[in-house]
Amino acid sequence: MDAKAEAAAGDEEVPEAPEQTVALVSAGANHSVALLSSKAVCSWGRGEDGQLGHGDAEDRPVPTLLSGFDVPGIASVVICGADHTTAYSDEQMQLYSWGWGDFGRLGHGNSSDVFHPQPIEALQGIKIKQIACGDSHCLAVTDAGQVHSWGRNQNGQLGLGNTEDSLLPQKIHAFEGVCVKMIAAGAEHTAAILEDGDLYGWGWGQYGNLGLGDRNDRLVPEKVSSVEGEKMVLVACGWRHTVTVSSSGDLYTYGWSKYGQLGHGDFEDHLVPHKLEALKDRFISQIAGGWRHTMAVAGDGKLYGWGWNKFGQVGVADNVDHCSPVQVIFPDEQKVAQVACGWRHTLALTENKNVFSWGRGTSGQLGHGEIIDRNTPKMIDALSLDGYACKNLESSKAVPMIAEVRITPSARYALVPDENVCKPGEGILQGNGTDTHVPQSDAKRMRV
Numbered sequence: 107m108d109a110k111a112e113a114a115a116g117d118e119e120v121p122e123a124p125e126q127t128v129a130l131v132s133a134g135a136n137h138s139v140a141l142l143s144s145k146a147v148c149s150w151g152r153g154e155d156g157q158l159g160h161g162d163a164e165d166r167p168v169p170t171l172l173s174g175f176d177v178p179g180i181a182s183v184v185i186c187g188a189d190h191t192t193a194y195s196d197e198q199m200q201l202y203s204w205g206w207g208d209f210g211r212l213g214h215g216n217s218s219d220v221f222h223p224q225p226i227e228a229l230q231g232i233k234i235k236q237i238a239c240g241d242s243h244c245l246a247v248t249d250a251g252q253v254h255s256w257g258r259n260q261n262g263q264l265g266l267g268n269t270e271d272s273l274l275p276q277k278i279h280a281f282e283g284v285c286v287k288m289i290a291a292g293a294e295h296t297a298a299i300l301e302d303g304d305l306y307g308w309g310w311g312q313y314g315n316l317g318l319g320d321r322n323d324r325l326v327p328e329k330v331s332s333v334e335g336e337k338m339v340l341v342a343c344g345w346r347h348t349v350t351v352s353s354s355g356d357l358y359t360y361g362w363s364k365y366g367q368l369g370h371g372d373f374e375d376h377l378v379p380h381k382l383e384a385l386k387d388r389f390i391s392q393i394a395g396g397w398r399h400t401m402a403v404a405g406d407g408k409l410y411g412w413g414w415n416k417f418g419q420v421g422v423a424d425n426v427d428h429c430s431p432v433q434v435i436f437p438d439e440q441k442v443a444q445v446a447c448g449w450r451h452t453l454a455l456t457e458n459k460n461v462f463s464w465g466r467g468t469s470g471q472l473g474h475g476e477i478i479d480r481n482t483p484k485m486i487d488a489l490s491l492d493g494y495a496c497k498n499l500e501s502s503k504a505v506p507m508i509a510e511v512r513i514t515p516s517a518r519y520a521l522v523p524d525e526n527v528c529k530p531g532e533g534i535l536q537g538n539g540t541d542t543h544v545p546q547s548d549a550k551r552m553r554v
Contacts, residue, residue, distance in 0.1 A: 125491065125495050125496075126142050126143055126144050126146075126495060126496040126497070127142070127143045127459040127491055127495070127496065128140045128141070128142060128143070128455055128459060128461050128489050128490075128496070129141045129142060129143050130183065130184065130444065130455070131444060131446045131453040131454075131455050131461060132184055132185050132186040132191075132446050132453075133186055133446045133447055133448030133451060133452070133453050133471070134151070134157060134186035134187060134188055134189060134190070134191065134448055134449075135152075135188040135189055135241075135397075135448060135449040136151050136152035136189075136448070136449065136450075136451075136466070136468075136469040136471050137149060137150065137151030137152050137153070137157050137158055137186065137189075137191075137448075137469070137471055138150055138151050138186070138446075138448065138451070138453055138463070138471050138472075138473060139184050139186055139191055140169060140184075140461065140489055141182075141183065141184045141193075142496055145182065145195075146171055146172070147159070147171070147172045147184050147193060148169040148170055148171045148172065148489075148496075148499055149166070149169070149170060149172065149191065150166045150167060150168055150169045150170055150470055150471065150473045151165065151166065151167075151469050151470050151471030151473075152165050152189075152469035152470070152471065153165050153166060154189075155189045155190070155205050155206035155219055156204055156205050156206070156219050156220055156221030156222070157186070157187075157189050157190050157191050157204065157205035157206065158170070158191075159172045159191060159204045159205075159221070159222050159223055159502075160172065160221070160222070160502040161221050161222045161502060162221060163221065165469055165470050166470060166500070167469075167470025167472075167473070167474070167475050167476060167477060168470070168473060168474075168475045168488060168500055169473050169486065169488050169489055169499055169500070170499065170500040170501065170502060171499050171500065171501045171502065172222075172223065172502055173501040173502045173503055182194050182195055182196040182197075183236075183237060185237045185238070185239050186239060186446075186448070187205070187211060187239030187240065187241065187242075187244060188206075188239075188240070188241040188242070188449065189205055189206040190203060190204065190205025190206050190207070190211055190212060190239070191203065191204055191205050191239075192237050192239055192244060193223065194234050194237060194246075199230070199231050199232065199233055199234075200225050200226075200229075200230055200231075201213075201225070201226045201229045201232075201234060201237070201246060202223040202224060202225055202226065203220070203223070203224065203226055203244070204220040204221065204222055204223050204224060205219065205220065206219055207219045207220060208242070208258075209242045209243070209257050209258035209259075209271045210256055210257050210258075210271055210272055210273030210274070211239075211242050211243060211244055211256070211257035211258060212224070212226070213226040213228065213229070213244065213256045213257070213273070213274060213275050214226060214227075214273070214274075215228075215273050215274050216273060217273065226275065228274045228275045229246060229254065229275055232248055233248060233249035233250075234246045234247065234248055234249070235247055235248065235249050236288060236289060238289045238290050238291040238296070238343075239291055240257075240263065240291030240292050240293060240294070240295075240296070240343065241258075241292070241293040241294065241345070242257050242258035242293075242294075243255065243256065243257030243258050243259065243263050243264060243291060243294075243296070244256055244257050244291070245264075245289045245291060245296065246275065247286050247287075247288070247289055250285070251281075251284070251285030251286045251287070251301065252277060252278075252281060252282075252286070253265070253277070253278045253281050253286050253289060253298065254275035254276060254277055254278070255272070255275065255276060255278055255296075256272045256273070256274055256275045256276065257271065257272065258271050258294070259271050259272060260294070261294045261295070261309050261310035261323050262308060262309050262310075262323050262324060262325035262326070263291070263294050263295055263296050263308065263309030263310065264276070264278070264296075264309075265278040265280060265296060265308045265309075265325070265326055265327050266278060266279075266325070266326075267279075267280075267325050267326050268325060269325065278326075278327065280326045280327045281298075281327065284300055284301075284302075285300060285301040286298050286299070286300055286301070287299045287300060287301045287339075288339075288340065288341055289341070290341045290342045290343040290348070290395075291343055292309075292315065292343030292344060292345055292346060292347070292348065292395070293310070293345045293346060294309050294310035294346075295307065295308065295309035295310045295311065295315050295316060295343065295346070295348070296308055296309050296327075296343070297316075297317075297341045297343055297348050297350070298327060298341070299338045299339065299340070299341050299350070302337070303336075303337025303338050303339065303353065304329055304330075304337075304338070305317065305329070305330040305333060305338045305341065305350060305379070306327040306328060306329055306330065307324065307327070307328060307330055307348065308324040308325065308326060308327045308328060309323065309324065310323055310346075311323050311324060312346075313346045313347070313361045313362035313375050314360055314361050314362075314375050314376055314377030314378070315343075315346050315347050315348050315360065315361030315362060316328070316330070316348075316361075317330040317332065317333075317348060317360045317361075317377070317378055317379050318330060318377070318378070319332065319377050319378050320377060321377065330378070330379065332378035332379055333350075333352070333358065333378075333379050336352045336353075336354075336356070336358075337352060337353045338350045338351065338352055338353070339351055339352065339353050340390075340392070340393055341393075342393045342394055342395045343395050344361070344362075344367055344395030344396055344397065344398065344399070344400060344413075344447070345362075345395075345396070345397045345398060345449070346361055346362035347359060347360065347361030347362045347363065347367050347368060347395060347400070348360055348361050348379075348395070349393045349394075349395050349400055349402070350379060350393075351390045351391075351393060354389075355388070355389030355390050355391070355405065356381055356382075356386065356390070357381070357382045357385050357388075357390045357393065357402055358379035358380060358381050358382065359376065359379070359380060359382055359400065360376045360377065360378055360379045360380055361375065361376065362375055362398075363375050363376065363429075364398070365398040365399070365413050365414035365427050366412055366413050366414070366427050366428055366429025366430070367395075367396075367398050367399055367400050367412065367413030367414060368380070368382075368400075368429075369382050369384060369385075369400060369412040369413070369429065369430055369431050370382065370383070370384075370429070370430075371384070371429055371430045372429055373429055382431070384430050384431050385402065385404070385410065385431055388404040388405070388406075388408075388410075389404060389405035390402050390403070390404055390405070391403050391404065391405045392442075392444060392445060393445075394445045394446055394447040394452075395447055396413070396414075396419060396447030396448060396449060396450070396452065397414070397447075397448075397449035397450060398413050398414030399411060399412065399413030399414050399415065399419050399420055399447065399452075400412055400413050400447070401420075401434075401445045401447055401452060402431065402445075403442045403443075403444070403445055406441070407440075407441025407442050407443070407456075407457060408433055408441070408442070409421075409433065409434040409436070409442040409445060409454060410431040410432065410433055410434065411428070411431070411432060411434050411452070412428045412429065412430060412431045412432060413427065413428065413429075414427055414450075415427050415428060415481075416450075417450045417451070417465050417466040417479045417481075418464055418465050418466075418479055418480055418481025418482070419447075419448075419450050419451055419452050419464065419465030419466065420432065420434070420452075420481075421434040421452055421464045421465070421481065421482060421483055422434060422435075422481070422482075423435075423481055423482050424481060425481055434454075434483060435482070435483075436454075436456065436462065436483055437483075437485070440456040440457065440458050440460065441456060441457045441458075442454050442455070442456055442457070443455050443456060443457045448465070448466075448471060449466075450465050450466035451463060451464065451465030451466045451467065451471050451472060452464055452465050454483060458491060458492065459490065459491040460485050460489075460490035460491055460492050460493070461473075461485065461486045461489040461490050462483035462484060462485050462486065463480070463483070463484060463486055464480045464481060464482055464483050464484060465479065465480065465481075466479055467479050467480060472484070472486075473486040473488070473489070474486065
C-alpha cells in the first residue's frame with residue numbers, strides 16, 4: 107500500500123461497537139437478574155445463598171456482571187427461583203444453576219449451596235426450550251416437548267407420582283407421547299400447557315390453584331377441564347395462584363385470593379379458571395405472578411397490576427392492596443415488552459430497552475444502589491438505553507457496594523397469618539453450603 111492509500115485508510119472511521127441492551131429480566135424472592143444482548147448475565151439484590159452467582163454471599167444493590175468463571179456462552183435465557191438461579195446456554199446445550207441447594211433444587215445430585223454457575227450434568231447436551239423455577243423446585247421443557255423436574259416434592263409438584271424430593275432431573279412420564287409447550291412453577295404447585303392448548307395442573311392444591319375444582323393435591327399432571335373449548339397459550343404461577351391466557355387474549359386466574367391477587371374485584375379463592383372481566387377488552391400478551399401479586403401486559407404495551415401491595419410492588423403509587431387491575435404508568439408512556447415478579451418486587455423491560463423496578467428494596471433487589479422501597483417504577487440507569495446502556499456495570503471481581511442491613515427471617519419472609527405453614531419436623535432449616543470461602547449463616551430461613 108502506498109503512502110497516499112495508507113493515509114486514506116487511516117482516515118476511515120472505526121465502527122462503534124453496538125450498544126449493549128437488556129434482553130430479559132427475572133426476579134426471585136429478594137434478587138434480580140438480567141440477560142444482556144451479549145449473552146452476559148448480571149445480578150443484584152440479596153446474595154446470602156449464592157443466588158447472585160458472584161462466588162460470595164454478599165448483597166449487591168447495583169447490577170453486577172458475572173465474571174471470573176469459565177462459563178462461556180452463558181446464557182440464552184436466565185430464570186430466578188426464590189433463592190437460586192438457572193441459566194441455559196444454547197451454544198453449549200447446557201443448563202446451569204447456582205444458589206441455595208436445599209431439597210436438590212439445583213439438580214446437582216446433592217443439597218449443597220453453590221455460589222457460582224455450575225452445570226447440571228444430567229441435562230448436558232439436551233436442547234431445552236423453557237425453564238421454570240418455583241420456590242424450591244425446577245422444571246425444564248426440552249425441544250421435543252418433554253419435561254424434566256427436580257427439587258422439593260412434598261406435595262407432588264414434580265409430577266412424578268410420589269412425594270419424594272429429587273436431587274437430579276427426572277422425566278415426567280405422564281407427558282410421554284404429548285408435546286408440552288410451556289410450564290410454570292409456584293411455591294409448591296406446577297402448571298403446564300400442551301401444544302394443543304390443553305391446560306394441566308399438579309402439586310399442592312389447597313387454594314384451588316391447580317384449577318381442578320377442589321383443594322386436593324395431585325401427584326401427577328391432571329387436565330383442567332373447566333376451560334374446555336378455550337385453548338391456552340400462556341401460563342404463570344404466583345406463590346399460590348395461577349394465571350393463564352387463551353389464544354383469544356383473555357386472561358384467567360384461579361387459586362388463592364386473600365390479597366386480591368386474582369383480580370376479580372373480591373378476595374375470594376377460585377377453584378377453577380375464572381375469566382378476568384376487568385381486562386376482557388384487552389388482548390393480554392404477557393403475564394407474571396409474584397408472591398401475592400400479579401402483572402399483565404396488554405398487546406398495546408400497557409402494564410396492569412393487582413394484589414398485595416404493602417411494599418408498592420403493584421407499582422401504582424400507593425401501598426394499598428388492589429383486587430382489580432390498575433394500570434402502571436411509565437415515563438413518556440413507554441410500552442412494556444416484558445414483566446417479571448419477585449416475591450415483593452417487580453421488574454419491567456420496555457420496548458425502549460429501559461429497565462424499571464419497584465416494590466421492596468431492602469436487599470438492593472431494585473438495583474438503584476439503595477435499600478428503600480418504591481411504589482412507582484424507577485429506571486435502573488445502569489441497564490437502560492436511556493441511562494448508561496450497560497457500559498459501566500460492576501463485575502463480580504469488584505468490591506460490592508454494600509449497605510449492610512440485617513433483617514430477621516420473619517421480617518424478610520412474613521408468614522401467612524393464621525396458617526400452619528410448617529409440617530411436623532420442619533422449621534428452621536440449617537445451611538449446608540460446602541464452599542469454604544463463603545461464611546455460613548447460623549440458620550437458613552423458615553420456608554413456607
